[in-house]
Amino acid sequence: MQRLAPHLCVVGHPNKGKSSMVSTLVEDDTVQVGLESGTTRQADSFYFKWHGKTLLQLTDTPGFQRPHQVLDWLTSVAVNPAQRPARIKEFLAEPTHAARFPDEVALLTPIMAGAGILYVVDAAQPVTAADEAEMEILRWTGQPRMAVINPMTVGEERTEWLGTLEQYFQWVRVFNPLTADLPARLTLLRAIGELRLGWSDAMAELCAGLEQRQQQRLKDVSIRLAQYWCEQMDRREPMHALHRASGLKAEEILRQKLDDAERQWFHSLLDLWHFQSTEVDRIADWALDAHNLMRTETWYLWGLKQKDLLLVSAAAGAAAGLAIDVGLGGASLLLGAVSGGVVGSASGWLATKQKPGQRWGLFRLSQEKTFIGPVKHPNFPLVVMSRALSFVQQLWVKPHAERSAFTLHNTAEQWDRSAQIQLLKWVKTLQNGRWKSHHQQALAAWIQSQLSARLERFMAAEKDRTWLM
Template sequence: MSLEYPRFAVVGHPNKGKSSIVSTLAHDESVQISNIPGTTTKQRAFPLRIDGKILYELYDTPGFQRARATLAWLKAEDISAHHRPDRVKKFIYEHRDDARFHDEVELLEPIMSGAGIIYVVDGSKPYGVEYEAEMEILRWTGQPSMALINLIDDSNYVDEWKMALGQYFRLVRLFNPMEANFSQHIALLESMAQLKEEWTSGVKESIDIFAKYQSQKIDDSANLIAKSTANALSYISSLPISSNEATDSEKSQVVENYKEKIRSIENTMHQKIAKIWKHSSLDSTIDTALFLEMDLFSKESESLFGLSKRDMLIAGVTSGALTGSGIDLMVGGSSFMLGSAIGAIAGGVGVMLGYNEISDMKVLGQKLGSKRVEVGPMQNRNFPYILLRRTIYYTQEIANRPHANRADIEIESLDISKKISLNDDEKRELEGIYKIFRRGGTPKSKVMKSYTLLIRQILSRYIES
């Protein structure tokens, strides 16, 4: 039976990274991965499906267990090469219920049903003759095949593996499923297209669809980030009070309620981003204190993700008359000059006055008898950049992460400013938008469109497309 999409059986010795390769290439985190040999006991198909269309299908299979005995059975009858695939089919038929050859039957079945072969080896281990029985069996199937060298550890025996694999497989490629990026995935698909002429157009079409899908995920992420951060920055927390003045306890409570809501907005946003990039299992590992208990409102978060006072001045001087070098001259290394030097610059003054406080606190409703204390919208000039850069960092970590990588997301501590940077024009444009958010209310659609496009521009620098 002919299918509209190519299928590939990922096969090899136990514990060589077959399941990790399936997970990464299928963008499927449901593939079971373990360091314990023999975790995969049955063949299972994992399609890469985009908008309801299957681009290709990968079979995760058990590893070879009795390759030499299997090859001996195949060679027991003297047959010509063109009868070898039939001999393999006969082996499957006669050993389907034989527990000794369970794994061999499971891995050979999809191949003899038309799947191409992706043979996986660990290039960090020396080549051994015990692999030759496996490769010879695969050659007997007559199916198009390629080999992937996966470097699981630090040692490197790639050259000897290439020499051996090249004698059995048409194509040999290096591929690390734990680190593979979008470009490497596309390059591997282009190699897979060469295995069989009938697959070429289908795989090339899949590459085009896959690239558009990547771009769409960036768009979806930008839309989500724009809406969520706008909601957070415009949010107002309200608490009923009994007198005309809020007590210290009531003030503390309304501020904590305010912070907790914004934390919740950030956390929900991150969970939705994980779903966009098909990493939804990370939901359970990401809580409101993202990145190793680093709270959104902590000094550590401000230090890593916020802008410096110099950068805030650049962002605040919206007229564009003062450049970064001009601010350097004004600051001159002497902190006491800072206030007087920027005294005539309205934007800069606004930035410095709002650098640390969260928001104004207002008591409303005294005349109406329903008194309440309010906090919000966000007035801290640095906070929007902290929230945005945390989210950009998280998004690029999620987007560039292979699905075989199940480790927690951690900060590569030191220089976030270089890892997630904003140029001066972006800072100025963002500050103009954040000024509107600080007024409260629902931003106009034109403002949100500009904000979304700007976030998309920033995301595109850090996510491959």
Template sequence: MVGGAMIADAAHFCVVGHPNKGKSSIVSTLTENDSIQIGVESGTTRQADSFSFIADNRLLLALTDTPGFQRARQVLAWLQQQTVAPHERAARVRAFLDVAEHRQAFPDEVALLTPVMQGAGIIYVTDASGPVSASDLAEMEILRWTGQPRMAVINPMAGSTHQDEWRQTLNQYFQWVRVFDPMSAQLDSRLQLLRAMNELADPAQQRALKRLIQHLETRESGRLSQFAQQLAAYWCGQITLTLDAARLQSGQSPEEALQQSLNKAEESRFQQWMQQCGYSRLELETQLNWVKGFNQLMDTEQWSFWGLKSKELMVVSAATGAAAGSLFDVGTGGSSLLLGAITGGILGTAGGWLVSQQQPGSRLSIPGIKKQHKIGPVKHPNFPFVVMARSLSFLNLLWSRTHAQRDALQLEVKASTWSQAEQVRLLRWAKQLQSDKWSDKSQQALEAWIVAQLSENTDQSAE
């Protein structure tokens, strides 16, 4: 049941096992739901609850998260009180559920066996961190008595030191046994699990699972170009962002206003990506935890972490300014730095270099309000790097994350890892944008470069 309605034609599996073995984490990753409670303490999940994966308005998969087995040996003893032929075992489990007192005596077992006996398949979760105990065996035996399709997952959360022993035992009770880590499972291993569910399920559920597998595959291949286009559009928007000076709130400095708008644009872009990937509550952190308020684009004092250090910046800026000269001709610095905006030293703190106030009639004025002064765009040569590094980093992390991971996102420093030729390219693109020389070709080249950056990361995380 999901939301009180019977699940017709959707695949339905119940995630069961000992307390605190990562059951909820698995449900969270497979249904892409980061609102499911996961906790270090045993007994986080107190009642069975179903979560669904809906694609194109169709409920394709329902997973029931359950509390862990608490009294498996006693339940098995009750089941075995009578001599029961193998074909009568499922009926015996039903009889167990029909005894009203069992709801008080065995609330967790009743909660997890009820959906199974209503037709759900079983995903049994263990971390294989200790030897197989008598109560573990009782759990597996009870599940075998249900007669429902059964698969087992070893969640390697605590080293899984007894994997061989567990694997051999699980093979006796389950039709499919694999390692699955809900914290790091990329699409490939999720698909592997779904394909196994597909093999075990009945024909109606198989249709739903096939549709789900196809949906995930198509979505993944579409995401690369979708994200690249979105990132390119966002970057171009930030590089050329200007404000109308006449609309400044009183007492607000042009720098403040522009910084606010740029921060907002980043925040809103990040929020949209979060939503697209199904995250409802992600926090942004940095690897420099001791610096407070370090998580906004326009924390300019910290730009050298995301962007380039002063020396690198000097070299790359000079190379970009020197049209036909040597790429590394630092001697052309000063006058040929990006857009000629830097005169007082590249690493001046937030101040005059950040903003150019254009005169009426300048190229970047918006038609209709040409007479107004424009604030922006930001001309510091590190700005294009910082915007790109932060957003690429955010997207990479988001993409390789699973919904069971609940720690804050820690952006990584990126711009300095790009080759000097790439850095020069980025600055040239920024320069073209700011001088109105942007072309479709530049746009395509920028998107292709972003695709390469994103693919590099997804390839690495799949290894």
């Protein structure tokens, strides 16, 4: 049996989520969704490529415009069932039809060239005569057909739709492209593989690849996050060079470096997940207004409000206790915050002197240098980690059709105390130059367990929400 990549045409009324299906199934957020209905477009093909091989092709179509007239034309002469596909080919061959029925010609052409059919309905309205005409035309093509109910709204008409769809389609499935998680996508992809002899191998390969990728991504992203977090925790800039290079204040430059590093890290993951056009709303994209910039409580704490300053712990007393547990050298800083006064200027506690012979990155210092950074505020490690984890969690569960921006959440204050203490201890080790590879591994393992737990919780909640037929 020849191994083939399934090719399906996605057909249905405007605004029923056809393009959304395509976007989620092929993991491409450049597929245009929400286009004005009635806009005639060409049928566009999208491909799911795996290690350079196409394993699935989906053709997004504008949908039927004049199904009654087409069916009338098809039935205007008597044809027996075996001749129906040939009759559709005659319809396509009729020279005037490209102008009279552009949408129908656009969608029937790839189908008659061998594509299967994915018919999308939302089942919210009763079945109309036009719907039946469409389904009848699709049946005449003789091509493998699957109907997918996109449960966009809760309607009363599902039973009627189900009974009708089952007469015209070999398979009827429910799939919501805006919420579909990996198990839901795998189920649909496997069903597609069963539609035609020769398709199942490609779908089995794709599904196995996707499952394996999920495991690999969890490991990779944990290692990357550990690396990124360590870099942020230890980020420092030599003061003199900075002053010469620009008129900017040293704190401002450090802030920008931290901010750029976060942005770059997020974008590197967006690339890995093939998100090309979905935005990240980083909230604390600092307004470059010098007055606000210099208020430690606005930039240091990455957008936290003053009342949230002590996010490491809900109560001021507990925060002080935490600082003692960790043995933070900068406890006086934290205690300053506890007693109500937030440090007025960053420079007092950001500047660190390093002696000749000490290492800075790859270089050994030849003379004493003053650095800005690393940030020693005890909230900082938790906020950086929390933002990154919240971003990864969203990345993990967002289907490509779901185009709302990624938003960052800070949940560090809800973490258990031992996790907070562990992170702060790691930072201390890192900033004191005692960081070893076993610390790095322990950090990556901690991140992986955090991510797994979050994802499991999310999947369990998603299962409860899924509408099962």
